[in-house]
Amino acid sequence: MDELEQVEGELLLSGETAGEEVTESTRQFFVSKKAAALLKHEILQGYVKPFVAKVGRWAPGGRVVYLDGYAGPGRYADGTPGSPALILDSAAEIADIRKLDCYFVERRREDFKSLKALTIEAKSRGLAAEALSGKVEKHLAYVLKQAEGSPLLAFIDPFGLGLSFEALTEQLFGSRQPAGSTGRDATEVLLNFNSNAVRRIGGLLTSPKERPGKQATLKAMDDACGGDWWRSEFRKSSDNSEAVERIANGFALRVGDAVRSHSWTLPVRNRSHHQPAYHLVLFSRHRDGLWLFGEAISHAQTEWRREILKSSTEGTLFDDDSLFEEEEKQKKSEWISEIKENIVDLLRQHKSFTVDRYHSEIMGSVLGEARQMHIRAAVKELHREGKTGCDGKGDIPDMRITRP
Ligand SMILES: C[S@@+](CC[C@H](N)C(=O)[O-])C[C@H]1O[C@@H](n2cnc3c(N)ncnc32)[C@H](O)[C@@H]1O
Structure with missing residues (x-):
């Protein structure tokens, strides 16, 4: 079983809600990087710099805000950069022309300590970085306040279910100028929609067993998807891969409709014959964002195939x-x-x-x-x-x- 599946397995068997419960196998995720994580990081790296260069052109002081809501420790145990270290490197590379103001949120105390150390080191290099401890839901209003008047890119990368549909559409996107305004109001979200969570939680629907926490888990999935529409999608699918595709795409369409944004959904696998570990979804209100994303995912997949x-x-x-x-x-x-x-x-x-x-x-x-x-x-x-x-x-x- 791959690491992410183990994580999900433990999540649900623990009888918790489908939120993120940190287990020993969750920890394993940060020991060394798997191909799916490599693809995710290549995309992030390939996308953020051109995006910031582009939208920062019209932003006051060339400032763009970046939120990594589920940041992790910043680096893997073997020293490989996680998303925070990668983004800080990108911020350093474009520091001459743009100011990337980074906010990293991490709930787990041990990981937060490493993250904090990373941001202290980044500040000593003249970068703007802040580590925030606790749940992203708690810090969202603060970060959105900091982002007023600047373009914003948020990376939402949980192990299981992430922000609720409401927090994503009404709070995050809802706090921003609507589509059609200038580049300085650009709002983009790159989101990890966890396919393992869909398979596991969907499996509860068809299982006759009434496990502890089952109803809460199903409800958590409703909250993440913006309603229980995903239940019928799951039931009418002929197998898990069809269900995952339908639900990931249904989610992207619903968010896109709610916030007047385009979306691009990419399945991410650890091997070409595996089912997706997750779907990466970019929400962008501007055609240029989608074109940049297309370039980034094409390059990233070349690196993924090499790996x-x-x-x-x-x-x-x-x-x-x-x-x-x-x-x-x-x-x-x-x-x-x-x-x-x-x-x-x-x-x-x-x-x-x-x-x-x-x-x-x-x-x-x-x-x-x-x-x-x-x-x-x-x-x-x-x-x-x-x-x-x-x-x-x-x-x-x-x-x-x-x-x-
Ligand atoms: C998939 S990992 C993040 C990986 C990281 N983005 C990277 O690419 O290197 C998810 C992280 O989110 C943290 N987490 C879980 N629930 C959270 C929440 N509600 N708010 C903030 N962090 C959370 C977990 O402790 C874990 O470190």
Whole structure:
């Protein structure tokens, strides 16, 4: 069983609500990093800097606020950076042009101590960082107050269920200017929607046993999802993976509708044949945020594949690097072929269109894997083949693809 599943297992068997109960196996999470955590961190790293550079341009003093609501100790036991250490490094890298004001919240005392030490060290490097001890729910109002007038990015990364739907939509998003205002009011949330929690808690629905804490756990899931709609989704799914997809996507849509935001949902696995450990969901009210996220997840998945390949060839005579390069080359050419086919299909239906308008149709099944450079390569090939009048030069989202 993987670590996160163990964590969830203990959570529910302990008869607690589906909130986060710290157990010995929860601790194991911070001993060394698994592939799913690697992907999450690559995304965070790849996203935060360009996001801050972009939205900070219109913010007073170039200041952007970052909240890590479930921060953990900051670093893994082996010294590998956790999300707080990674973000502080990003803050240092862009300190010349932007001020990233970081707030880290951690409930567990031992982890808070390490986190606090990390922020003290960061402050000595001239960075703005504050560690807050206790539950994120307790500190949310304070952090939102600090974020008034500045763009805000919140990372919500619990082991189990996180903020309630109400806290997320009404308190966090609700305290911010609505969509359509300037970059300085940007509000983005990157959220870990825990698929293990969905499987475990959903399993309680279909189990005839009345375990202690069962009703409270189901109620906690209702609170996280904004109602009991997920129960019927779970029951009508043919298996757990369908249930998890339906519920993660249903959650993203409901939050998006409530706060007038777009969302992008990405399943995150420890191995390609595993069920997702969680879904990362980005809520963004601006198209640029989604484009930046698309770039970040594409790069991050390349690193994830590299890591997976490395662990699968460990102890063998395979040359990881050349195998990896070979596989990536193959993938890239498959992606470009698919994008080309999709564009040709779209050109049959429309005389011309912008990439932004038909982004998901252009990407088709490679959405989230391929990125802008692959769209450009596809358009250039089509141009050479005389299938479009567009030469593939210029900004990708605004690029207009025309019939020849
Ligand atoms: C998945 S870990 C965080 C990992 C971290 N974001 C990273 O990427 O390195 C979740 C953390 O949230 C903490 N936690 C649990 N419930 C919390 C709450 N209500 N408020 C703040 N922290 C909480 C746990 O103690 C645990 O350290």
